[in-house]
Amino acid sequence: EPEVTQTPSHQVTQMGQEVILRCVPISNHLYFYWYRQILGQKVEFLVSFYNNEISEKSEIFDDQFSVERPDGSNFTLKIRSTKLEDSAMYFCASTSSTITNEQFFGPGTRLTVL
Amino acid sequence: RKEVEQDPGPFNVPEGATVAFNCTYSNSASQSFFWYRQDCRKEPKLLMSVYSSGNEDGRFTAQLNRASQYISLLIRDSKLSDSATYLCVVSPYSGNTPLVFGKGTRLSVIA
Numbered sequence: 350e351p352e353v354t355q356t357p358s359h360q361v362t363q364m365g366q367e368v369i370l371r372c373v374p375i376s377n378h379l380y381f382y383w384y385r386q387i388l389g390q391k392v393e394f395l396v397s398f399y400n401n402e403i404s405e406k407s408e409i410f411d412d413q414f415s416v417e418r419p420d421g422s423n424f425t426l427k428i429r430s431t432k433l434e435d436s437a438m439y440f441c442a443s444t445s446s447t448i449t450n451e452q453f454f455g456p457g458t459r460l461t462v463l
Numbered sequence: 464r465k466e467v468e469q470d471p472g473p474f475n476v477p478e479g480a481t482v483a484f485n486c487t488y489s490n491s492a493s494q495s496f497f498w499y500r501q502d503c504r505k506e507p508k509l510l511m512s513v514y515s516s517g518n519e520d521g522r523f524t525a526q527l528n529r530a531s532q533y534i535s536l537l538i539r540d541s542k543l544s545d546s547a548t549y550l551c552v553v554s555p556y557s558g559n560t561p562l563v564f565g566k567g568t569r570l571s572v573i574a
Contacts, residue, residue, distance in 0.1 A: 373555065382561065382562075384561075384562075390566070391550075391566040392507060392564040393556075393564070394561035397559060401524050405559075405561060407561070428544070436530055440506055442562075447557070447558045447559045447560075448557075449512065450494075450557075450558075450559075450560060450562070451497070451509055451512060452509070452562055453509065454506040454507050454508070455506060456506050457505070457506050
């Protein structure tokens with residue numbers, strides 16, 4: 350069964366450093382998303398992406414964040430200068446259908462900012 | 464104002480019990496509705512979509528009441544493996560839209 354994959358599974362970084370989180374969405378999906386979940390809190394939307402551009406972004410997705418689809422398979426989230434409060438699980442998701450909007454999530458990257 | 468609100472839980476039930484989760488959503492224009500399951504420190508996994516007519520998948524039954532902006536999930540004959548957090552999720556409009564998650568209700572099924 351096709352699945353979303355993410356790397357790395359855990360990233361530890363120092364405050365102020367740049368990190369890039371990587372995702373490979375399901376191959377025939379066209380709509381991609383990043384969400385995050387701070388420990389003990391709900392899953393929150395960051396950004397959606399379609400046709401090589403951002404469709405929508407939340408208030409969390411400020412100038413420190415960017416997304417890119419550098420090739421036909423990878424979808425990346427970059428945080429330019431990490432803050433302590435960026436520590437969270439980051440989930441990538443994808444869907445093939447805007448009718449059902451059933452989104453499938455990757456296993457996540459646990460980001461720890463020290 | 465919470466967009467998606469769920470029973471706080473936790474629910475601790477014996478194996479074989481029937482358990483029901485409830486959820487309300489604030490945006491009356493919401494288009495799609497889902498239950499996801501999340502195991503500890505894992506990703507949300509789609510359990511089922513929720514349709515206006517109600518739908519059933521094995522031991523799981525989901526209901527939607529648009530007038531009351533209320534969604535439910537019923538689990539019959541609970542198994543130990545059903546222990547997880549159940550997330551009520553809403554898609555606020557049609558098309559390529561972000562999902563809005565509830566905080567989840569934790570279920571522990573006890574032998």
